[in-house]
Amino acid sequence: MGNLKEINRRRTFAIISHPDAGKTTLTEKLLLYGGAIQVAGAVKSNKIKKTATSDWMEIERQRGISVATSVMGFEYQGSKINILDTPGHQDFQEDTFRTLTAADSVIVVIDVAKGVEPQTEKLVKVCRMRKIPIMVFINKLDRPGKDAFELLDEVEQKLNLKVTPLSWPIGMGADFRGVYNMHFKSLNLFNPGSQVIEESIAFDNLDNPELEEYIGEKATELREDQELATGVYPEFEVEEYLAGDISPVFFGSALNNFGVKELLDVFVQIAPSPTGRETEERFVDPNEDAFSGFVFKIHANMDPNHRDRIAFVRVVSGSFKRNINYLHVRQNRQLKFSSPTAFMAQKKSVIDEVFPGDIVGLHDTGNFKIGDSLTEGEKINFKGMPSFSPELFKYVENADPMRSKQLAKGIDQLMDEGVAQLFKGKHNNRKIIGTVGALQFEVIQYRLEHEYGAKCRFEPINLFKTTWFVSDNEEQLEDFRARKALQIAIDKEGREVFLAESQYSLQMAQSKYSDIEFYFTSEF
Numbered sequence: 001m002g003n004l005k006e007i008n009r010r011r012t013f014a015i016i017s018h019p020d021a022g023k024t025t026l027t028e029k030l031l032l033y034g035g036a037i038q039v040a041g042a043v044k045s046n047k048i049k050k051t052a053t054s055d056w057m058e059i060e061r062q063r064g065i066s067v068a069t070s071v072m073g074f075e076y077q078g079s080k081i082n083i084l085d086t087p088g089h090q091d092f093q094e095d096t097f098r099t100l101t102a103a104d105s106v107i108v109v110i111d112v113a114k115g116v117e118p119q120t121e122k123l124v125k126v127c128r129m130r131k132i133p134i135m136v137f138i139n140k141l142d143r144p145g146k147d148a149f150e151l152l153d154e155v156e157q158k159l160n161l162k163v164t165p166l167s168w169p170i171g172m173g174a175d176f177r178g179v180y181n182m183h184f185k186s187l188n189l190f191n192p193g194s195q196v197i198e199e200s201i202a203f204d205n206l207d208n209p210e211l212e213e214y215i216g217e218k219a220t221e222l223r224e225d226q227e228l229a230t231g232v233y234p235e236f237e238v239e240e241y242l243a244g245d246i247s248p249v250f251f252g253s254a255l256n257n258f259g260v261k262e263l264l265d266v267f268v269q270i271a272p273s274p275t276g277r278e279t280e281e282r283f284v285d286p287n288e289d290a291f292s293g294f295v296f297k298i299h300a301n302m303d304p305n306h307r308d309r310i311a312f313v314r315v316v317s318g319s320f321k322r323n324i325n326y327l328h329v330r331q332n333r334q335l336k337f338s339s340p341t342a343f344m345a346q347k348k349s350v351i352d353e354v355f356p357g358d359i360v361g362l363h364d365t366g367n368f369k370i371g372d373s374l375t376e377g378e379k380i381n382f383k384g385m386p387s388f389s390p391e392l393f394k395y396v397e398n399a400d401p402m403r404s405k406q407l408a409k410g411i412d413q414l415m416d417e418g419v420a421q422l423f424k425g426k427h428n429n430r431k432i433i434g435t436v437g438a439l440q441f442e443v444i445q446y447r448l449e450h451e452y453g454a455k456c457r458f459e460p461i462n463l464f465k466t467t468w469f470v471s472d473n474e475e476q477l478e479d480f481r482a483r484k485a486l487q488i489a490i491d492k493e494g495r496e497v498f499l500a501e502s503q504y505s506l507q508m509a510q511s512k513y514s515d516i517e518f519y520f521t522s523e524f
């Protein structure tokens with residue numbers, strides 16, 4: 001129970017957005033407030049530049065850089081904040097989904113001109129499924145964009161979120177004058193070009209004629225907007241936010257460092273401290289004495305001379321200490337780590353002890369796979385590491401018979417890292433690789449060759465989707481298995497999946513076998 005103070009002051013969250021909405025810029029400004037960096041421009045963007053989409057080596061290189069920015073910890077007003085970085089490129093979306101399992105809340109960044117974009121929709125859907133508390137930051141108010149009411153409407157419709165604004169924009173684009181902070185009841189005036197922390201003027205009565213002195217003719221508009229907004233949107237209740245039922249919305253401009261501090265100030269006040277996690281056996285409370293944690297990300301070194309990896313572990317309970325034996329539950333084996341690293345600001349440093357909500361990086365030579373649990377001895381397995389039904393499929397064949405062992409090992413390890421998913425045809429044992437993006441095939445081929453000395457060849461397969469399936473109706477299951485014998489494969493965990501060749505065949509199966517449930521994520 002001695003960790004309560006440390007637990008309560010921690011905030012571990014992820015920033016998600018469609019590429020270019022301003023995630024990197026916002027992260028950087030948050031780090032500036034935490035004193036974690038001194039100058040703007042210090043955060044290497046882990047963003048995979050648009051021009052590089054055909055150049056996956058460049059993407060891997062940038063992913064390499066992103067090890068440093070995978071987790072950024074900093075102190076702010078007595079809170080320890082951990083920002084989990086998520087890759088922007090959609091081919092690496094699965095990484096983002098997994099990172100979300102290590103976050104206790106998220107901030108969604110939306111571009112005021114573009115509104116809600118497709119990638120944001122997908123990511124928020126996953127957050128909603130898990131009831132992760134969400135805050136929304138509408139960015140780039142220094143540019144012309146959509147009207148605030150219209151945007152909030154769009155957020156509600158497309159993201160299926162109940163929202164309530166905690167700040168309100170005064171003008172926009174060239175006309176942008178600042179925001180009215182509805183939470184702290186203050187006026188924050190925009191001073192374009194200055195990177196000075198904005199001045200905040202306490203202003204709890206908008207009818208006060210002094211408002212005109214500050215924002216001129218915009219005062220009438222603000223009063224009208226506020227009257228309408230307070231009528232339309234529910235009052236903000238922290239409990240509802242923490243339950244994932246309502247999302248507070250802020251407006252600002254990350255580039256101009258405007259609206260960022262108020263977002264951060266509200267965030268440290270209301271965002272959840274580390275929450276517990278479900279295991280297959282029981283719920284683990286962060287306040288338990290014994291250490292437990294799980295691997296949510298594995299990062300391989302691209303350098304063939306150092307084929308080591310870093311496994312990122314989210315501490316769930318107790319505290320993780322250096323040089324102590326811990327149980328690797330899946331392998332039922334004790335492991336000790338002499339140089340576990342944590343990530344403060346941009347620096348990676350060896351730690352002696354970290355607490356729930358913190359992320360620790362463990363040097364790994366191939367023991368870990370995503371989802372693995374580490375404990376002081378208890379045999380518990382953390383749940384909730386999702387696999388999603390991939391979008392693209394290919395058969396993978398050995399192109400160098402002398403190196404089949406290396407190929408098998410390479411494929412195994414790459415799958416453990418979560419690069420793609422592997423299925424094995426039940427009737428013919430052929431290996432099928434399923435990915436979210438086309439780039440992964442190139443990544444796999446290259447890495448197999450350069451890291452494992454193995455060559456593979458991909459062959460086309462006519463496949464629309466793989467779905468996991470379960471049923472209590474044994475008779476239907478048996479009939480399904482018999483009739484679809486050529487279309488059933490086994491995933492890496494030994495679960496059966498149905499290989500649907502087309503949308504039509506999937507629909508036919510669904511309607512014919514009404515007692516069988518077909519799942520598109522492995523978490524059911």
Ligand code: G4P
Pocket residue numbers: 017018019020021022023024025026045047088139140141142143252253254255256
């Ligand atoms: P991402 O990580 O979400 O992909 O976005 P990032 O922060 O890299 O921002 C994307 C672009 O939007 C960047 O411009 C950035 O400077 C700009 N931006 C971010 N916040 C604001 C804002 O509040 N107002 C305006 N006007 N622009 C903003 P870029 O030209 O693509 O990159 P760079 O050359 O400036 O780095």
